[in-house]
Amino acid sequence: MSAKILALDTSTENCSVALMINDQLYTRSEIAPRDHTKKILPMVDEVLKEAGVSLHDLDALAFGRGPGSFTGVRIGIGIAQGLAFGAELPMIGISTLAAMAQATYRQHQSEKVVAAIDARMSEIYWGQYQRQTDGQWSAIAIDDGQAECVIPPSELVAHLVKAQGDWTQAGTGWQAYQEPLADLPLSQVQGDVLYPEAQDIAVLAQFEWRKGNSVEAEQASPTYLRDKVTWKKLPGRE
Template sequence: MSAKILALDTSTENCSVALMINDQMFTRSEVAPRDHTKKILPMVDEVLKEAGISLHDLDALAFGRGPGSFTGVRIGIGIAQGLSFGAELPMIGISTLAAMAQACYRVNQSGQVVTAIDARMSEIYWAQYIRQDDGGWSALLMSDSQGECVIPPQELVDNVLTSEGLWVQAGTGWAAYHETLSHLPLNMQSSDILYPEAQDIAVLAQLEWNKGNTVNAEQASPTYLRDKVTWKKLPGRE
């Protein structure tokens, strides 16, 4: 059964909203690194008006749960929770890395995707995905049994799982650490997919809806991957 799903994402420099109703997709997307809070709700209003429905007509609200910018992820989940509370909608969190893999499939039917978002502090958010028969994505596990991780590029080169076939690159990490990541022992091809998009989050959320994988607004949670932030103390501070 196809659900009416509103999806939004502010986890990276890109800000996007999508409304999926059966085979129709209403979308808004803009790279606006500092204007997420100004852009996202007007985008929501626009897609709802274009489709001729209200929040109360929806079945679920999906959001990009991260990883990505700490501030961006918090903005996205906070706005999504507010909309969900107001309309009493269940929520579905989708990995931003998996959403980029889905974008590669949408654009060029790629079934093997390596995703890398620049995580700053000389690290990347990383996952290596293979598309499954049901349309979902499975992340290959690293040596520490993690599918998605935050990792220094050189450490990734030393520990990545070598796999056959062509792997399509997605994300901002490839440009940020091009020299180091070019040494990965994989047959790779670049793509134009830099950021997660709400329309791909909506597609993956439909799969989760079909499985009954929803949560209440108060249970919705982000995925940061990085447990702590390394920072230098200012002079004179303890």
């Protein structure tokens, strides 16, 4: 029997919530780039009411830990922590890139996925995943050892390790940087998953729950990948 897990994600333009109970999913999802703070809690209330449970009935709270929008990731983890504190629930952070790999499998049964989120500033958040026989995903590192990274698309070509088979694209990065990403040493298949979804985060969180990989709410942390951002100051404000 699966754990009772509430999952939420606001790391991209998409805002989503999912509740998994006894392998049944209750979901809400909406593209709402500027309304995450208005949409997310009503979505939580809706799935809890639909399932007929309260937060106190759950085992854990999962969240999209990033990468993604700085603001979106912060909103998601902040709301998740607030809910977890109130109900004394442990938390499970899930990679948004891995969640898109899971979504691609859910929709198209693709077992090899290359995920790229447009990170702005002429960069992408990158992850390459292969599905294992037990349903978990193995991240394939680029040649400098990073499994997930932020990188200019033109530089990724030089670092990517060639892999066999057809790899399905996921994420907004493919549309934003079509030319440089077309040169990757991979056989690519066009996909239609653009954003992470909470229902896929809930599925991946089950694996982490069974392995004991949850933390107390105060220990939950985001994954930004881009740790330093240089801001150009306005004249007179140096």
